[in-house]
Amino acid sequence: MSKIEVEEHMDYQRTFWRIQRVGWVLLASMLVVSALGLLGSGGPLHEEILGAGSAFRVEHPRVQRLSSEFEARFEVAAADSLTLILPARFFEEHRVEGWVPEPTSSRAEGDEVQLTFEGVSAILHAKPLTVGRKTIPVREKGGEIRDMSYLVLP
Amino acid sequence: MDSVLRAVGVYLILLVLLRISGKRTLSQVTTFDFVLILIIAETTQQALLGEDYSLTNMTIIASTLVALSLVFAYVDFYLPQVSKWVDGAPLIVVRDGEILKDRVRKELVTEEDILESARQKHGIERMDQIKYAVLEKSGDISIIPAE
Helix, strand or coil: CCCCCCCCCHHHHHHHHHHHHHHHHHHHHHHHHHHHCCCCCCCCCCEEEECCCCCEEEEEECEEECCCCEEEEEEECCCCEEEEEEEHHHHHHEEEEEEECCCCEEEEECCEEEEEEEECEEEEEEEECCCEEEEEEEEECCCCEEEEEEEEEC | CHHHHHHHHHHHHHHHHHHHCCCCCCCCCCHHHHHHHHHHHHHHHHHHHCCCCCHHHHHHHHHHHHHHHHHHHHHHHHCHHHHHHHHCCCEEEEECCEECHHHHHHHCCCHHHHHHHHHHHHCCCCHHHEEEEEECCCCCEEEEECC
């Protein structure tokens, strides 16, 4: 009886099976990390709260995705209105989709932009335009600075 | 440039995911596989196109995908040592009517998969009528009947 002419490459096959099993573990790990919210878009660890219980509170996602809209919330205690000061580069690295409520005034000063809102809180809707780690210092006028630090995934 | 990078990224990510999922995942289009293909196509569309639905973008992306396919075809032809990492290699899973258990377990191929293929291709009724069953690169199972 003749032997079948099949090149099996068993050394390759055994190495590939090992790599494949590692791949399965990585795949499962990615799903767990994603379910926890560490790859953006919801999950128990999705949001970071800065200044909880203080006069100026900021809530923002820890991880964002390129060109996907995210929401950040800014709130002051014991004030009639909210005035935020953001670095101008924030507006170069993000496309602002809107504010709720809309700012009653906005003014550029040097490399900063000052936005004033009626009420004590404002919600920002924006899309990141570049990938990588971002640190955006947000200041409440006359108050504290909060560093919004997050990763933008491709 | 962005469109080319997106297309290459999506192609390579899907290639790696499908390779680690094993040969059998998309070899037979069962109802489940069909749904999987539809969902993967839908989820990758947005990542490929972004927000640019222009004819130019479509042409760049399609050209990139065809070029990648050509590159892999050249690799397949001229660099067989590299090619097996991309495409896989055939594997004998039955020899003289004996299932090679370690291999079928690693590839998640069941005895029923082999017998089904044998029935469909050669009207074979029993395992001992199979001389060789080969799990091909495509995930298909080739059957060589015993004489």
